[in-house]
Amino acid sequence: MEVKMTTRRKLLTHGALAGAAALAAPAVARAQAPIKWRLQTYAGAALSEHVVKPAVDAFNTAANGQMEIELYTADQLVPTAELFRAMQSGTIDAVQSDDDSMASPTEVTVFGGYFPLALRYSLDVPALFYKYGLKQIWEEEYAKVGVKHISAGSWDPCNFSTNKPVRSLADLQGLRVFTFPTAGRFLAQFGVVPVTVPYEDVEVAMQTGELDGVAWSGITEVHTVGWSNVTKYFLTNPISGAWIGHFFANMDRWNEVPPHLQVLMAQCFDASHLYRQHWYWAGEADLRVNGKLELTTIPDEEWAQVEAAAAKFWDEIAAESELKAKVVGIIKQYNELMTKAGRPYRYS
DSSP: OOOOOOOHHHHHHHHHHHHHHHHHSOOOOOOOOOEEEEEEESSOHHHHHHHTHHHHHHHHHHTTTSEEEEEEOTTSSSOGGGHHHHHHHTSSSEEEEOTTTTTOOSTTGGGSBOOTTOOSSTTHHHHHHHTSSHHHHHHHHHHTTTEEEEEEEEOOOBEEEESSOOOSGGGGTTOEEEEOHHHHHHHGGGTOEEOOOOGGGHHHHHHHTSOSEEEEEOHHHHHHTTGGGTOOEEEOSOSBSOOEEEEEEEHHHHHHSOHHHHHHHHHHHHHHHHHHHHHHHHHHHHHHHHSSSEEEOOOHHHHHHHHHHHHHHHHHHHTTOHHHHHHHHHHHHHHHHHHHHOTTTOOO
């Protein structure tokens, strides 16, 4: 019988080769599942194609498989008025909305959406948030209720689009209008009747006569979402020169996201705000000239009553709390400076 001997030299040689082979073999890493988020916007399907989908698509591409945001449009998962509670509880992870529409329980909610006549132009919003301190106030207020305020942006102005002409304040009497809670509260003193319907039902409500008009947006959105098919007139007097809208997230879910993806998300959302600024700015002018609706105007001397009522409304809000007084104070300070600066910051 042949006896096979294993020498120490052979053992060392074979062992070394085996070790080298093991080191050379590619490591089999277990792929980590991407982080999944659900984000619901206040916007309907047609509008979301402009105001949020490009930002979500860009993020999902740049995240390179590490994270994916699933986008849902108005009322798809929860009604718009329940967006805040759903996000706070973690039912959904993130929201694009104004404070007012999603029924935020914070001190700053009344200023979201369209705070009457507080803003003249779209650039007023980022100036107030990033130069005058509103960003810090919003971040602190939302952190108290378990929500991350990611960013604020300036979107379209707010004008009336109606099925009958509005050429005087008297024409507002009894007008049933789809609008924001705070705007409705303010406009009620002029006889406007605020009516709440789901966003996607507005067009049908206009056709059935449940609504006489909308005071929800500028003329760009009216054409984009089809409301220009069921309204005839556009009032050039603005309730506000820009909407204050935001991106928010559940704080716990936000903290679970790696810092580099947090930065990426914020940048993509900021790009969305930038897109909206030039899309609305150009669209508002173009569609006044080339759109379907007939323009109407309430004379300046009569509209001055609305401006005076807005100033009184600001003071009423300021009296409600110390924080609200602080925000109103900032808005007043800003507008006073813009007026003193004159053209092009303020024309009157």
